[in-house]
Amino acid sequence: MASDIERLLELVKERSLMYGDFTLSSGLKSSYYFDGRQTTLWPEGAYLVGKTVFALVQGSGIDAIGGPTMGADPIVAAVALVSHLEGKPIPAFMVRTQPKQHGTKRYIEGHLPPGGTVAIVDDVITTGGSVFRAIEAVEAEGCRVGQVVVLLDRNQGGADELRRRGYNFTALLRADNKGEVCQGAREKRGK
Numbered sequence: 001m002a003s004d005i006e007r008l009l010e011l012v013k014e015r016s017l018m019y020g021d022f023t024l025s026s027g028l029k030s031s032y033y034f035d036g037r038q039t040t041l042w043p044e045g046a047y048l049v050g051k052t053v054f055a056l057v058q059g060s061g062i063d064a065i066g067g068p069t070m071g072a073d074p075i076v077a078a079v080a081l082v083s084h085l086e087g088k089p090i091p092a093f094m095v096r097t098q099p100k101q102h103g104t105k106r107y108i109e110g111h112l113p114p115g116g117t118v119a120i121v122d123d124v125i126t127t128g129g130s131v132f133r134a135i136e137a138v139e140a141e142g143c144r145v146g147q148v149v150v151l152l153d154r155n156q157g158g159a160d161e162l163r164r165r166g167y168n169f170t171a172l173l174r175a176d177n178k179g180e181v182c183q184g185a186r187e188k189r190g191k
Contacts, residue, residue, distance in 0.1 A: 005183055008048045009173060011039050012152070012181060019179060026127040028156065032179030036123025036151050040074035049172075050078025053121060053149050056170055058088055062146055063116030066093035066108070066138070068130040071123035075151070076110075079121070093118075095134040107137055117146040125150045125171070128158025135167075153184060 015038040022033040039045035053075060057065060065079050066072065076092040083090040093110030112118070120134050135145050145167060153159045153171035162169045171184035 004048050004052055005172060008039070008045070008052065009181065009183060011042065011045045011048070012036075012173060015039050015042060015045070016152075017179060017181065024126055026129060026156075028126065030154075030179075031177075032175070034124050034152050034154070034175070034179075036071055037074060040078065040123060040151070046074060046078040047082070049075055049151060050082035052172060053079045053119075054082045054086065054090070056149055057090065057119045057147055058083070058086070060146060061117050062090060062119045063113040064091045064093055064111055065119045065121060066095060066110060066112065066134070067121040068134045069094045069096055071130065072121050072134070075121045075123065095137045097133075108141065112138060112141055112143060115142050117144045119147040119149060120145055121149045123150065124152045124154060125158035125162075126154045126156045128161050131158065131162070152181065 016035050018033045019031060022030045024030055040049050065076050067076060073094055076094065080090060080092040091111035093108055093112045095108050118138055120131060122131050125131055131148060138145060147168045148162055149170045151172050153174040155174055155176065159169055159171060173181050174184045175181045
């Protein structure tokens with residue numbers, strides 16, 4: 001029987017990878033596209049991602065988990081659910097691309113604990129733009145980022161910049177420039 005991460009790798013290869021000519025949100029061109037939501041919104045994928053990320057963050061002083069909307073949304077929901085089932089609840093939040101223009105006018109929705117330590121998650125990191133915007137948003141609210149976890153690291157500079165800035169970073173999976181995906185390596189950096 002395959003381990004959870006091995007099965008997650010199989011699901012990503014089956015559901016989330018497409019090959020061709022693509023322009024990424026970073027503006028970079030790529031011969032492959034990773035649509036993480038095809039895995040994180042699939043029942044088994046949601047469970048495996050929730051279980052795996054929960055295992056990484058539990059017991060590490062994380063008060064809440066969140067990240068940039070849309071890529072992080074299914075991940076934070078899966079982790080919150082798994083954490084509840086495990087009897088160790090971790091509340092979730094989402095960081096908008098820009099503040100809401102009506103009602104509360106919030107930039108961050110959900111449960112961001114004042115002065116707490118949070119984990120930032122996303123489905124993919126390329127140059128790190130959306131992850132860094134989420135980090136800046138929660139740090140502006142007085143929180144500390146204790147961990148950053150992504151489903152897939154494209155190895156195009158974002159992870160290196162997180163490491164350079166001293167963040168504790170983990171990629172469950174990593175890809176090379178041809179879109180070959182393999183298991184990631186947990187990397188610890190304190191901040």
